[in-house]
Each structure stands twice: as structure tokens, then as C-alpha cells.
Amino acid sequence: MTRKLQESGLTKAQLRVVYAQILRSRRLDERMLQLQRTGKTSFHTSGQGQEIGQAGMAMAFEPGKDYYLPYYRDMTAFMLFGITAKEILMDSFGRYDGPSGHGLQMPNHYAAKRVKAVSQSSTVASQYPVATGIAYGAKLENSDRVTLVTTGDGSTGEGEFHEALNFAGVAKLPVVFVIENNGYAISTPHNEEYAAKSLALRGQGYGIPGVDVDGLDFTATYLAFKEAVTRARKGDGATLINLHVLRMQDHTSDDNQRIYRSKAELAEVKAADPLKTITQQVLDEGIYTQAELADLEKQLKKDINVATDQAEAAPLPDLSVLSQNVFAPVDKESGIYGNN
Amino acid sequence: MATIDYLQALNQALDEELAQDDTLTVFGEDVGAPKGGVFNVTQGLAEKYGDLRVFNTPLSEAEIAGLAIGLGVSGHHAVAEFQFADYILPATNQIISEAARMRYRSQGDWSAPVVFRAPYGGGVGGGFYHSQSTEKVFVGQPGLRVVTPSTVRDAKGLLKSAIRCADPVLFFEHKRLYHSIKTDIDPDEEILTPIDKAQVLRQGTDITVMSYGITLQYVLQAAEELAKSGIQTEVVDIRSLYPLDEATIVAAAKKTGKVLLVNEDNKEGGVLGEISAIISEQALFDLDAPIKRLAGPDSPAMPYAKNLEQAFLVQPDQVKQAMQELAEF
Numbered sequence A: 001m002t003r004k005l006q007e008s009g010l011t012k013a014q015l016r017v018v019y020a021q022i023l024r025s026r027r028l029d030e031r032m033l034q035l036q037r038t039g040k041t042s043f044h045t046s047g048q049g050q051e052i053g054q055a056g057m058a059m060a061f062e063p064g065k066d067y068y069l070p071y072y073r074d075m076t077a078f079m080l081f082g083i084t085a086k087e088i089l090m091d092s093f094g095r096y097d098g099p100s101g102h103g104l105q106m107p108n109h110y111a112a113k114r115v116k117a118v119s120q121s122s123t124v125a126s127q128y129p130v131a132t133g134i135a136y137g138a139k140l141e142n143s144d145r146v147t148l149v150t151t152g153d154g155s156t157g158e159g160e161f162h163e164a165l166n167f168a169g170v171a172k173l174p175v176v177f178v179i180e181n182n183g184y185a186i187s188t189p190h191n192e193e194y195a196a197k198s199l200a201l202r203g204q205g206y207g208i209p210g211v212d213v214d215g216l217d218f219t220a221t222y223l224a225f226k227e228a229v230t231r232a233r234k235g236d237g238a239t240l241i242n243l244h245v246l247r248m249q250d251h252t253s254d255d256n257q258r259i260y261r262s263k264a265e266l267a268e269v270k271a272a273d274p275l276k277t278i279t280q281q282v283l284d285e286g287i288y289t290q291a292e293l294a295d296l297e298k299q300l301k302k303d304i305n306v307a308t309d310q311a312e313a314a315p316l317p318d319l320s321v322l323s324q325n326v327f328a329p330v331d332k333e334s335g336i337y338g339n340n
Numbered sequence B: 001m002a003t004i005d006y007l008q009a010l011n012q013a014l015d016e017e018l019a020q021d022d023t024l025t026v027f028g029e030d031v032g033a034p035k036g037g038v039f040n041v042t043q044g045l046a047e048k049y050g051d052l053r054v055f056n057t058p059l060s061e062a063e064i065a066g067l068a069i070g071l072g073v074s075g076h077h078a079v080a081e082f083q084f085a086d087y088i089l090p091a092t093n094q095i096i097s098e099a100a101r102m103r104y105r106s107q108g109d110w111s112a113p114v115v116f117r118a119p120y121g122g123g124v125g126g127g128f129y130h131s132q133s134t135e136k137v138f139v140g141q142p143g144l145r146v147v148t149p150s151t152v153r154d155a156k157g158l159l160k161s162a163i164r165c166a167d168p169v170l171f172f173e174h175k176r177l178y179h180s181i182k183t184d185i186d187p188d189e190e191i192l193t194p195i196d197k198a199q200v201l202r203q204g205t206d207i208t209v210m211s212y213g214i215t216l217q218y219v220l221q222a223a224e225e226l227a228k229s230g231i232q233t234e235v236v237d238i239r240s241l242y243p244l245d246e247a248t249i250v251a252a253a254k255k256t257g258k259v260l261l262v263n264e265d266n267k268e269g270g271v272l273g274e275i276s277a278i279i280s281e282q283a284l285f286d287l288d289a290p291i292k293r294l295a296g297p298d299s300p301a302m303p304y305a306k307n308l309e310q311a312f313l314v315q316p317d318q319v320k321q322a323m324q325e326l327a328e329f
């Protein structure tokens, strides 16, 4: 049974924000798939089916204080950290004002300095060791900030995932490791990715708690993350969260999941769409009325249209960017030894 | 004045920077107390600065690199030691995909101002995996500086500069220089070596020899000996392996018109080929002889058996002979 939203302890106002962001993220995701199909952008990685888990996760952190190393399906969480649809669309159009890579990074490589969401590569699990360094920094600073890092289930086969968990256990680092477990790595099902009963068990092997969390249940997710964040803030170390979610769309816009997932399975996934569940919940719990939801849909459609037009109209990077910021600029006065 | 060797110079550099930069951490396998590194480069530092700042890591090279990068990203400085340059390879993804790309891919929003130290070089009976020169794996990666000191003064000054540099720096130390070269250094002098400049160690008019590492010592020694028979050698310490200091390289090549390039690494596919290309592009018509490279054979470095190991290594007499032949060309 999915737990009531109000059992999360969040206020009605907060829950309204959460729901609106989940819906905005879904509608934006649909728009981004459309933009790719019509040739306006070259690529999109959908996060549909992972929104509720990501929302529960993001709400447990303090954006601007805590560091966040997202992976490519994290649009919902990224937006809850304070990023707008227009900014995300600018990244997808390769525009200079896109916060993730100023036109240099592929779509979905979410990052933004102003909310301490750190720039990511495409090499899966590569962000895990980096997250431990940021977490070690909190110890040096005597700060109670926490570092959040996410990846997919298939990516846990990478050595860097394990090396990071091992050191985080040894050094008791204030970090929350997340596996957004959608059961697939492109076309490869989980049973061909790992034999463990649950990836949460990986935590034990490194001396840190590992927990399985239902990422289709907002309240369960939020409370599990809150506990992990509290642990980290208190100096009790890292937690590994195996967040069970759904991958509703193809792996990316370059993939066709009908080749490797049966019709029946895809129908099941569609029926389990967590957006439906949470929509029913907000109605049942009186967080939104039916009429308000209709208004919200209308408003989001308008907002996303405006954001799309504005993002598309934003300038591409200047050609000078090609050779800028390869190395640090020379700055003799500050003593920073850029090019000396 | 105190006479110190190359290894003591490295230790002093770390000591001075730890003292003046609160954000600096130093770590790696066996780097902390009480051992202070398998070569003792970090000896005494954990005792002095505490084991939160100077510490052991698990055997985990990708993690060591990522730890440094994460510290750099969040406003700290880090010197990560790889026990041997051979074992930096498991960390290649972190160094190239993360550290070298961080500033560019975020257009300066994020950067990784960290140092990766790596003892390299053979002649220590270490076989394949304690002897290699792995610099050619990492040169040619925009965003990543690759440097190596070949004098005691630079061991200190270049490491201090690398720590202060806003870019990630891969810092190679030749193992056989650790105790084989010594210099008088005033302990109170603040030495900061330019991070991206080659240096002319000896002026000459007949031939130009460029090198780095232990082979540079052979070049200096041969230059001294050949001077007695009237051959004047311009000796260039390459120092910054990437990016290369084109201006100094080209000027030194033009000065004599005869160029010999020497390193311990394999001949093909390495730093020397790139230097040669720069000279060909910019100074071809000033040359009086073909550019000559003296380097290791194109076999994996390097066999254990003493005779094979010595046959792999560029020897002092080969250097001297190559210099003499070039002078006579």
C-alpha cells in the first residue's frame, strides 16, 4: 500500500509544490521527446517512471547547502533543487546559457553551479568517487552538509561504484549513495547485471547501511532519505539506497525497447505509472481539487511552450568557446598559477 | 644553505604548502603515519599536520583520483599519490574523463585544481610494473597538465607551483633521481617554478639536446665532457610534457640547427615525436641535420633480467655518442 502523502510530515503547501514539479517534469519530458523526434534537438533520455522517487529524494536535501551529483534521468530531482524548464531546454538546444554545460554537454547531463549540482561526464558511475571527495571536504570544513550521488542499477557493476562505497565506509563519509533501480541497463535485464538478491546488500559489504525503498511511494521514499540525510549530518556516515523505480520509456531516444520488452510487460509498466498514483493521492487528500489540477495542466502547458520558445531563441555558444577554459586563465595578481 | 636531495625537496614542498594552505590534503596508499609513503616522500607530514589532512587510503586508485577531484571541485586542494606510475592506470578514467574535462565542459563553473603524483622510471629491478614511464598515456589531453622535475630545485619549485595551479596537474617523479641528485637550497627561499615552461640548463652553440628525467642527467654530464673537446651543447629541460613550451623548444632548436631528443620511454608514440613535429613545423629551414631521437626500444618496459633491463635503458655512453655524432654531422 502506498503511504499517504500527509504522513510524510510535509505541509500541504510543500506537497503542492512537489506535485506541481512532478507534473511539470513529466510534461517537460514529453516535450523533450517531441523536440527530438522533430529534429529540434538530437537526443533525450527520459526519466518517466522515476519522478516520484526522485521527488521524495530531493525533498530530503537542502539545495544550495548540500552537494548533488546527478545522473542523466534526474530531471525531476534537478528541478526540485531549483532549476527551471527553460534552463533545461537551453541545455537540450545546446545554448550557451544552459547551466549544465553552456552548450558543450549533451542533453540530460544535469549540473548547475548555483545549486551545487556538479558537472557530470557520461562515463557511468564515474561520479561516485568524486562524490566521496566532496563528502570528505565536509569533514575538513566541520560542516554538516551532505553529498547526494545517483546512478542506475546496471552502473553498479563498475569498479568505481565499489571503490567509492568502500572508502565512504572506511572514512564514515556524509554521503547518500543512490541506485535508481529501473531493472534495466539499456536492454540488459537486472538478472544479467548482478546476481545479488538486492543491490541494497552491497552496502553491508562496505560497512554502510543499505536499504530497499519503494520509489513509487513518495512518502516512503522521502522518509527513507530523511533518515539517511540525518545520519550523514550527525556524522554517522553514508547510506546506500536502492530506489525501486520504473523505466517507462526507451533507454534513450536512440533506443527501441519494444525489441527487448514484451507488450505485456510494457502494458504493466504503463498501468503502474506512479504519476497516476500520486495524482489520485493529491485529490484524495485534498491537496489539489479536480478544478485546480485542470488549471495546473493548462498553466504548465503554457509555461513549457514559452520556455521552449525562449530557450530556442537563446544564442548558441560563441565560436571562441571552442578554445576557452581548457586551462585556467592567467591571473598573476591573485597568485593563481593558471598559465603562469 | 642546506644540501638536500630530490626526495627531500619534494617533502619540503609538501611541508611548506601544507603549512600555508589550510585546504590542502595529501593522501594515497601508505602515505600517512607512520610510514610516509613507500619511498618516504610524505614522511613526517601526518605527524605534523594530523591524519585528517595527511592519510592512508585503501588500495583503490580510481577512488584516490576521484577523492582528489571531489576535494578540488568543492574548494579544497589535494595531492594524491599513486604508489608507482604503473598503478595510475586504474585511475585513468577519473583523471581524463573527470579532472581533465571538468573546467572545459562546465566552462569554468567547476574545476579540479589537484595534483596527482606518480613515481616513474626504471633501472630499479622492478620489472614491467614498477618501471614504466606512463607519461605518454596522459599527454595530449587538453585540460590536464603533465610535468616532471629533473633537478632538485624544480622538484621543490614545480611541486609547489603544481599545488597552487588552478588546473589538474599530473606530476611525474623519476625514482632514480630521488637520492641521486643533491643541491644546496636555502630553506627560507620560496621557490616557485613556472608550471608550463621548459628551461635551458646549459647554453651552447653546436648542438641542442632536449630531455627530461634521468636521461637529462646523462645529457648534462656528456655536455660537460664534450665541452673539453670543444663541442658546446645547448641543454633544454622539457619540464612541461603537456602542454609543451613551443617557444623555448623552437628557439633552442634554431640556435644550433642540430637537435637530439632523449627520453627513457619507448621511441614511438611518445613526447619526443611531438617535440620533433613542433620543430619540423616551425624551424625546418633552420636545421642543419635531421632531428634525432634516442629513446627506449618499442618493447614493453621493461624486462627484469639485469642484462635486458640495462639493454632497454638509454645509457650514458649512448647519449654521449649520439651527441658527438650529431656535432660531427
Ligand SMILES: Cc1ncc(C[n+]2csc(CCOP(=O)(O)OP(=O)(O)O)c2C)c(N)n1
Pocket (backbone or CB within 6 Å): A073, A122, A123, A124, A151, A152, A153, A154, A155, A156, A180, A182, A183, A184, A185, A186, A247, A251
Ligand atoms: C562506462 C560506460 N559504459 C557504457 C556506457 C553506455 N551506457 C550509457 S547508459 C548505459 C546503461 C546504464 O544502465 P543503468 O545504470 O541501469 O541506468 P539506467 O539507464 O537504466 O537508468 C550504458 C551501457 C557509459 N555511458 N559509460
